[in-house]
Amino acid sequence: MNFAEPWWLLAAAAFALGVGLLLRFFLRREAAEALLYSDLAFMRGAIGSARVPWRILGAALVAGAFALGASLARPHVALRLPAKDGYAMLCVDTSGSMASQDVSPSRSAASKAAARAFAKAVPAGTRVGIIAFSTNAELVQPLTADAQAVSDAIERIPDPNGATAIGDALALAAQQLPNRGRRVVVLITDGENNRGVDPLEVAKFLGAHHVPVYTIGIGTNDSGTLIPGTSEEAGLDEDALRSIADSSGGAYAKAADAVALRDALGRLGRTTVMELRPVDASLATACAGGVLVLGAVLAALGAGRFP
Amino acid sequence: MREALRAALLRGRNRPRNLGAGSPTIFRGDGLEFAELREYVAGDDPRRIDWAATARAGALQTRVVLEDVALTLAGILDDSGSMRVGRKRPLGEAAHQALAGWFQIAASDDRCVRVTGDGLVAPPGMRGERSALVCANAPSRTPTNVPEALALASAVLPRGTALLVISDFLDCTDAHRALLTALGTRLDCTALVAQDPWEADLPLRGFVTMRDAETGRTERFFFSPRARRRFQRAARERAAATMHRFHAAGWRCEGLDEADGARALSRAFGLR
Structure with a gap:
């Protein structure tokens, strides 16, 4: 105070x-x-x-x-209040490995549901954008405060296919975010980057510009589930995701099932675009004093x- | 007054009295002065049966003789904080007055004993007025706890002792009924119950701060007409319960007058 x-x-x-x-x-x-x-x-x-x-x-x-x-x-x-100029860029992995069904019904479907939970939980007025990435990163929805537009954009997230270019997605997010304000990047992926720029370098860049990257690792490591259409086992590179989060000042969370993923995104939505703002408490203090005296x-x- | 009280004590000790359980008993002495002849009641000493009178009457007759031994007068005075209350003067002063009047009863061969918070005060080798003077003015460093003093009296006082207890008896409850009955059976007991004058008349209105005489703690009360009525009813009920407790245990019992302690003592013995 x-x-x-x-x-x-x-x-x-x-x-x-x-x-x-x-x-x-x-x-x-x-x-x-x-x-x-x-x-x-x-x-x-x-x-x-x-x-x-x-x-x-x-x-x-x-x-x-x-x-x-x-x-x-x-x-x-x-007080911790919703940021007046809050920006959240949601990067959703749509690579082929996201078709794995170790998370019910599939990693891809679960991440879409979680994205909806995130969009619902963010304070009103927060601008949310969506990037889908596989071999390339694609801007599905530019930053907008229109919740309906975000909801519609989540439906347009493509089906899983291709490689995983996490670095490209982060770089695109960095381009889209403004230079000031409370800015966060939320990355939903299984973390096995195999295309494009080094995500760690981009994460460091974002961190240096006070843009934390919150990474959500979706999936399991030892389930033995194969990526549909391949003989490759679906995995989760937790170390990489933890490094990205740490180097940008964000945090890493693992979601082994759809409910945990939705909860993690909902929690992020409520907390990441909040900021500590000084509020004039003169009237409240006077009222509290008056109530005490009168009482x-x-x-x-x-x-x-x-x- | 002194002679009248002494005579009342002597009479009282030789008269069978109905105690709480309804079993009659008498305090008998080894004197020779014949008092009366009456029908035998269970508990009478068989040696006192007058066989000639029994033969004449056709039923067992007991000779009641006056005790011609000296009285033993014992006193317990509650000197706790709650006896400092009073409107004109502290109740404790009236209590001291009553106790002094009690020990003044002592004649030349009578013994006096005082039970205080410090223990027993029984001047060795002293009898009569000297003994009475010492007991009436015995200081007590420790405030007297009445139930403890009663237990001590029950343990050490000889049978037939005339005991006067002056207290508000706030800490004597139904839990002490057995002790009171035991004392009432063995001794000739008299209780002067000190009642806080505010309980008889409470002319207070609105907010009044009261101080507890025992603890010194203050508390604020709001006295509405309804609160006054409730308080006075509860006080009357408590006083009646205390009186009943003593009467049931075979004690003489009277309220202690704030103005005159000696008068309360006389009233307890039915004297005017």
Whole structure:
């Protein structure tokens, strides 16, 4: 929490101290004038009144007074809010290995479902683009804030076929993303790059420009499932994906099934395009202080009257 | 007053009394002064049966004789914080007054014993007024815990001792019923129950801060007419329950008057 005019805090502290001292004076005077009775527990039980937490009420009053004073210092709190200029580029692998069915119904279908979950989870106003890549990288949907356009674009993602050019996809993403704003690249792939530029180099470049690459490794390594139409076993190059994420400041997550993939993308959608923004909390602080003071006063007035 | 109380104690100790369980018993002495002849009741000493009178009456007759041994007067005074309450003066002062009146009963051969928070005060070799003076003014560094003092009295006081206990009995509950009954059976017990004057009359309105006399803790109460009624009803019920507990255990029992402790003692013995 920061204060735009912190010297008001001193005034607030002095005000709260004054309220506290005044309260103490009245309570002490009242205690000095207290009537002596032999058994207060019996009296409380007979009258049927609950014990009033006077110390807590007093503390609430002092805290409320301080909060009211502190609101003049114009406090600002850093809140994690959806970025006003958030950009997310979703790179979906459509290489032949994505036709493998070690993830039900197939890696490709699961990644489309996950892409939908991501598009649904991102805060409104975030611009989302989609790149499909196999032997080449293709821009399926340029960055847009139109959720419907993104949804339609996901349907246009081609069926799995060809090699895997992760580096090319990342490079295309780098071209599409603007120079400023909260920018992220989400890469859904099985990670076995075999075409185009070195993805690690592009990831380093993106990292240097504050664009983290979140990689989602889809599939399993030891399932023994073959890539349809080939005698090649479907695999997952986790080390490569972890390196890409690490070198760009992103994170790697593995999704061995469709549900895990959808959850991971949904989580990324909610968190990656958020940013810490300072928010003026003067009104909220004043309201909280007012509620505390009013609550303490009302509780003190009503204490004992009601069981 | 002193003679009247002493006579009442002597009379009381030689009269069979109905105790809680309904079993009659008597305190008998080894004196020779004949008091009365009455029908035998279970528990009477067979040596006291007057066979000639039995033959005349056709039913067992017991000779009741007045004890001519000296009295043993014992006193327990609750000096805890709760006895400091009072509107005109602390209840403790009235209690001291009553205790002083109690020990003034002691005649030349009578023994006095005081049970305090520190233990037993029984001046060795002293009898009569000197013994009474020491007991009435015995200091107590530790506040008297009444149930503990009663247990001590039950353990050490000789049978037939006249015991006066002055307290508010806040910590004497139904759990102590057996102890009270045991004392009431063995000793000639009198209780003066100190009642907080606020319980008799509570002219308080609105918010009032009260301080617990025992703990010193303060608490704020709101006294509405309804709260006052509830409090006074609960106080009456508690006082009645305390009185009943002592009567059922075979004790004399009377409320301690804030204004005059000695008068409460007289009332307990049915004297005006």
